[in-house]
Amino acid sequence: MTRLDPNPPVGSADPGFAAIEAALSTLAEPAPDRLGHEVLVRVGLADNYAVVDSPLGPLRVAWNARGVSAVDGSTEDRAFEQAFLARTGRRASRTDSLPPRLARAVERRLAGDRRARIDLDLRGSTEFEQAVWRKALEIPRGEVRPYGWIAAEIGRPKAVRAVGTALGHNPIPLIVPCHRVVRTDGFIGQYSLGGPQNKRTILAVEGADPDSLEALARSGIRYYGSDTTRIYCMPTCRDARRVTERHLVQFHSSREAAAAGYRPCLHCRPLAASAAGAA
Amino acid sequence: MVFHWLMDPHDARDAALALRLADDRDGGFEALVQDHLGRLFTIALRILGDRSDAEEAAQDALVRAYRALGGYDDERVRELRLRPWLTTIVVNVCRNRTRIRRVSTTELGFDPGAEPAVDPVARRDARDAWGALLMTLPRAQRIPIVLRHVDGLSYSEMSAALGRPEGTLKAQVHRGLAALRDALGDEAHDPREMTA
Numbered sequence: 001m002t003r004l005d006p007n008p009p010v011g012s013a014d015p016g017f018a019a020i021e022a023a024l025s026t027l028a029e030p031a032p033d034r035l036g037h038e039v040l041v042r043v044g045l046a047d048n049y050a051v052v053d054s055p056l057g058p059l060r061v062a063w064n065a066r067g068v069s070a071v072d073g074s075t076e077d078r079a080f081e082q083a084f085l086a087r088t089g090r091r092a093s094r095t096d097s098l099p100p101r102l103a104r105a106v107e108r109r110l111a112g113d114r115r116a117r118i119d120l121d122l123r124g125s126t127e128f129e130q131a132v133w134r135k136a137l138e139i140p141r142g143e144v145r146p147y148g149w150i151a152a153e154i155g156r157p158k159a160v161r162a163v164g165t166a167l168g169h170n171p172i173p174l175i176v177p178c179h180r181v182v183r184t185d186g187f188i189g190q191y192s193l194g195g196p197q198n199k200r201t202i203l204a205v206e207g208a209d210p211d212s213l214e215a216l217a218r219s220g221i222r223y224y225g226s227d228t229t230r231i232y233c234m235p236t237c238r239d240a241r242r243v244t245e246r247h248l249v250q251f252h253s254s255r256e257a258a259a260a261g262y263r264p265c266l267h268c269r270p271l272a273a274s275a276a277g278a279a
Numbered sequence: 280m281v282f283h284w285l286m287d288p289h290d291a292r293d294a295a296l297a298l299r300l301a302d303d304r305d306g307g308f309e310a311l312v313q314d315h316l317g318r319l320f321t322i323a324l325r326i327l328g329d330r331s332d333a334e335e336a337a338q339d340a341l342v343r344a345y346r347a348l349g350g351y352d353d354e355r356v357r358e359l360r361l362r363p364w365l366t367t368i369v370v371n372v373c374r375n376r377t378r379i380r381r382v383s384t385t386e387l388g389f390d391p392g393a394e395p396a397v398d399p400v401a402r403r404d405a406r407d408a409w410g411a412l413l414m415t416l417p418r419a420q421r422i423p424i425v426l427r428h429v430d431g432l433s434y435s436e437m438s439a440a441l442g443r444p445e446g447t448l449k450a451q452v453h454r455g456l457a458a459l460r461d462a463l464g465d466e467a468h469d470p471r472e473m474t475a
Contacts, residue, residue: 017456020463023409024428031320032334036312039338043345045305 037093041065047092054110054174055205056198062092063102067119071172073194088124109175112141118175132166139180142207143236146184152272160184168192179203186217208236223270225249225262232257237268293361301356304348312341318430319369325425326373328414336376340369366440370422412462420455423448
């Protein structure tokens with residue numbers, strides 16, 4: 001047991017309180033280890049991440065108060081943390097699991113429910129990149145669109161290559177479904193999250209068969225029409241998939257479809273794709 | 280005008296931090312968390328008496344501070360006295376929490392018979408015992424005592440933080456210390472026995 005200094009501490013108003021004041025002055029407690037980090041996560045100046053299962057194997061999902069900030073295929077924490085720091089300037093710290101609400105939303109989104117609300121932290125990206133990613137978010141599960149379609153839809157029909165680059169830089173793959181964007185000639189194309197094979201895997205899981213898509217691309221078919229509605233669509237559009245084989249018409253270009261008296265579908269808007277493709 | 284050489288080290292450090300915050304809210308905020316989290320946690324812990332409540336209160340206080348800083352113009356941030364300013368925020372957060380949770384013991388006067396855990400000698404950890412003893416004080420005394428004698432704020436800083444005259448605060452601290460001394464019982468429990 002430590003004996004107190006018999007002299008009252010400086011500033012004590014009453015020597016009778018000296019021992020009490022001295023005891024009180026020892027009552028500082030260090031904050032728990034993670035508390036500072038959690039504060040920074042709550043204001044978006046640092047991130048947590050957890051490992052989440054996906055059709056592509058375990059993925060690292062990072063988030064802060066502003067939203068999900070990364071989905072990453074790194075197999076090691078250190079590699080992920082370093083890459084994350086280099087890209088965002090923020091530290092990411094591993095935790096056991098996503099917050100429950102976010103976990104449910106991610107699960108629903110990966111299962112194809114686009115209404116599952118997930119905030120995204122896209123700081124550090126350009127307006128153009130964000131426009132590309134937002135547009136990719138509109139593509140339903142099981143469907144694909146060409147790069148040129150995105151370019152035309154965001155009002156930059158000539159920026160097809162830049163759209164490809166922006167999708168390659170998508171920091172939040174799967175949640176922002178850049179895998180649903182394919183080459184303008186219909187082939188599956190590259191994928192930032194582990195390469196083209198992963199893109200085929202995830203498209204197959206979602207019900208867009210990559211082999212038939214590429215078979216279609218090889219044969220030069222770009223659009224499907226219905227001879228009852230006289231509407232033509234992208235081949236994976238949900239409307240095109242409802243057309244029975246007997247009424248299905250195939251087109252190599254939008255010009256061909258228009259010449260046959262067909263109008264573009266209002267859901268998949270194939271004209272946008274052809275506008276960019278022609279540019 | 281900021282006269283660093285006239286200040287105590289806390290003030291000089293805070294003045295430099297305020298300048299940095301004015302220049303770069305995000306970069307400065309990380310430094311602010313590093314400098315002030317421990318004391319905000321301590322203040323919350325000694326006001327609320329519960330570790331997990333204190334963690335939440337310290338977090339909430341810093342999140343509020345960050346949002347406030349985002350809304351202030353640079354000049355206002357430069358002039359901030361960070362220690363009293365952050366103290367105001369954490370004390371308000373603690374007051375709101377106790378208001379919601381109605382921690383019954385905190386509003387009662389000291390009654391050693393009613394609260395066995397308060398008996399300091401029976402507690403193994405002297406700091407816990409002192410923490411528990413503090414919780415027997417009414418909040419009007421406990422908060423000034425925590426700020427003055429646990430955190431070490433000056434009466435001028437406390438007056439800025441709590442919006443009360445220094446004289447009032449001195450009287451509250453004095454009454455609080457007297458209540459602690461009475462609670463300990465001058466003869467039975469020499470306060471020296473409670474120091475680890």
